[in-house]
Amino acid sequence: MGRLVGFLRWVIVVTGVASAGLGGERRSHADPPKVALSADEQRAKLERRSKLAAQEKDLRAQGKLAEALQAAKAVLVIEREVLGEASDDAIASMGTIANISQDRGDWAASVKAWSDVLTLLTKKLGKDHWRVFNTRVGIEKVKQLAKLDGTSRRKILEADTLHDQVVELYGKGKYGEALKAAQRALALRKEMQGEHNLDYITALNNLGRVLIALQRHDEALLSHRKALEAMQMLPSHSHPTLFVCLEGIASALFQQGKFADARLYLERSLRIQEALYPKTSFPRGHDALTLSLSDLGYTLVMEGAYAEARKYYERALEMNQTLYPAKEYPQGNEKVMESLMNLGVLLDKQGLSREAVPYLERAVTMSKTLYPREKYPRGHPRSATMLMRLGVALAQCGRDVLDRDALERALKMKRALYPESEYPQGNLELLSGLSNLGTFYEERGNYTAARPLMEQSLMMSRGLYPGAKYPLGHPAVVTTLSNLGTLLCELEKYDEARPYLMESLEMQRALYPKSKYPHGHPGLSDILTCVGFLAHRTGHLADARQYAEESLTIRQAMFPEEQFPRGHILIAAGLNNLAAVFETGGDLDKAWVYYQRATRMLQDWYSPQAYPWGIATWR
Numbered sequence: 001m002g003r004l005v006g007f008l009r010w011v012i013v014v015t016g017v018a019s020a021g022l023g024g025e026r027r028s029h030a031d032p033p034k035v036a037l038s039a040d041e042q043r044a045k046l047e048r049r050s051k052l053a054a055q056e057k058d059l060r061a062q063g064k065l066a067e068a069l070q071a072a073k074a075v076l077v078i079e080r081e082v083l084g085e086a087s088d089d090a091i092a093s094m095g096t097i098a099n100i101s102q103d104r105g106d107w108a109a110s111v112k113a114w115s116d117v118l119t120l121l122t123k124k125l126g127k128d129h130w131r132v133f134n135t136r137v138g139i140e141k142v143k144q145l146a147k148l149d150g151t152s153r154r155k156i157l158e159a160d161t162l163h164d165q166v167v168e169l170y171g172k173g174k175y176g177e178a179l180k181a182a183q184r185a186l187a188l189r190k191e192m193q194g195e196h197n198l199d200y201i202t203a204l205n206n207l208g209r210v211l212i213a214l215q216r217h218d219e220a221l222l223s224h225r226k227a228l229e230a231m232q233m234l235p236s237h238s239h240p241t242l243f244v245c246l247e248g249i250a251s252a253l254f255q256q257g258k259f260a261d262a263r264l265y266l267e268r269s270l271r272i273q274e275a276l277y278p279k280t281s282f283p284r285g286h287d288a289l290t291l292s293l294s295d296l297g298y299t300l301v302m303e304g305a306y307a308e309a310r311k312y313y314e315r316a317l318e319m320n321q322t323l324y325p326a327k328e329y330p331q332g333n334e335k336v337m338e339s340l341m342n343l344g345v346l347l348d349k350q351g352l353s354r355e356a357v358p359y360l361e362r363a364v365t366m367s368k369t370l371y372p373r374e375k376y377p378r379g380h381p382r383s384a385t386m387l388m389r390l391g392v393a394l395a396q397c398g399r400d401v402l403d404r405d406a407l408e409r410a411l412k413m414k415r416a417l418y419p420e421s422e423y424p425q426g427n428l429e430l431l432s433g434l435s436n437l438g439t440f441y442e443e444r445g446n447y448t449a450a451r452p453l454m455e456q457s458l459m460m461s462r463g464l465y466p467g468a469k470y471p472l473g474h475p476a477v478v479t480t481l482s483n484l485g486t487l488l489c490e491l492e493k494y495d496e497a498r499p500y501l502m503e504s505l506e507m508q509r510a511l512y513p514k515s516k517y518p519h520g521h522p523g524l525s526d527i528l529t530c531v532g533f534l535a536h537r538t539g540h541l542a543d544a545r546q547y548a549e550e551s552l553t554i555r556q557a558m559f560p561e562e563q564f565p566r567g568h569i570l571i572a573a574g575l576n577n578l579a580a581v582f583e584t585g586g587d588l589d590k591a592w593v594y595y596q597r598a599t600r601m602l603q604d605w606y607s608p609q610a611y612p613w614g615i616a617t618w619r
Helices: 039-061 065-082 088-103 107-125 130-147 150-171 173-192 198-213 217-232 240-255 257-275 286-303 306-323 334-349 353-370 381-396 404-417 428-443 447-464 475-491 494-512 520-535 543-557 569-584 588-605
Strands: none
Touching: 039 065, 039 088, 039 543, 088 107, 088 475, 107 198, 107 286, 130 150, 130 198, 150 173, 150 198, 150 447, 173 198, 198 217, 198 240, 198 306, 240 257, 240 286, 286 306, 286 334, 306 569, 353 588, 404 428, 428 447, 428 475, 447 475, 475 494, 475 520, 494 520, 520 543, 543 569, 569 588
């Protein structure tokens, strides 16, 4: 069960204006200061700036707006002196002053501050830049607030507050409460500001995100499509909110299992972001780019295009390591950690377990420093997930490090986060926890413990993706059907296993038809192998041969000879499977030919010292 990294992105709403690009992490390209300062003087002043900025936030939270305003002005004085008037940090502080002035009801001061920002940004970026557009929108909003009566003004300000509540509730996993706040915010935006402004578009996107979390994908898709239509009506076409709309649509389509359609929107989003954040201005890259690269990589994984997915994952990892270098982040960084895990899991899926292990080991090591036991005594879900991924890869290499306690803690934590009273159909994170722990027990031969977890996983996946809503099925249901069917085969309960495996096969054929996937799909190859194993064990050798041959054909297309001149471990496994069928049927000559081909390929891949047990049949 993978997750689509980056699909929970929020655009910053324009609230007089808290506009994207004005604020956030302070990493400005400073202008030369008017007065030459030594390095020590600059450092001391910037440390003073940081303390004042923290005071400003605290005072504002306490409602002490006059004092907060003075602190914000003091921050601005330092930034202008040290970094320059047109630095991003100084402009962000001017925006803070404008927002505090608005909160105090000093409309004239707010408009004046934003007008100064507009002048600087226009000179610095040009009149067509999205930050200039945002600032113009913000000025008009402040002017509108100044003209409104008290009741109307309170409605707009209530919508601003609701936006913040939606983001906070979403972050805490309280999706039901977030939905009510998002719906109320959208209604207020439409009533007071109309449908053709950034606030309304942001409210649509926020509602879509919450609906996706609640598994209401059709409604989410409609919300994001409306946001995109409204965004395209605005004069600023190169705007971060545009790629947020596109990625919202992609997320909804992805959750519906429409991976090819989702990819088209992600590719369009990436092109926009590459234009917004060019290397000339962002030589180290940008967080938005790494998220989109990861999203595209994962979508391609689900399409079975592993080679293409690897390119995007490698780009994302390289950029994250440049953005968050080890010298500046000695404890590691979550985004680097995620990129390491994504690439490691992909390599393991490709059968490249030896290459996967170093990436996964680095991710696990980083997770231990980012989520230490003293801070997370019950463990952290990400740590448990990465440990599971590493364990699967190491198991292929004959090593076993999986921590049952960590997986059980992760599942317990997820049950607490997503209680049945609030999530009667279950939750994807909970489904992942059940599957991970069930797989752990299965791989250690504890089938008694694994079976109820596999059964719960299947029941939950059917609840999340019911047949009435997903007539072709869904990859999550396919996975849980295959897992339970395979487990029953290992228990030699073949009659019980058959309906689960056959349903999974039929669903895979519907999801990945030959018309769209002429060379097949990795998931289809895997389920064909499972069904072939079942037919082999129950004496249906003709069926077993047919399934094994079809699976092998798909794998040979996945790993063509021109790209994999030494062959591939999954092709070797397919040859081994066919050999086993011929051997059981008494055709020893054919069996010998296939065994020899498989053995030669394996010897090119793995040394006998590292893999003394060889390769299992029906992999």
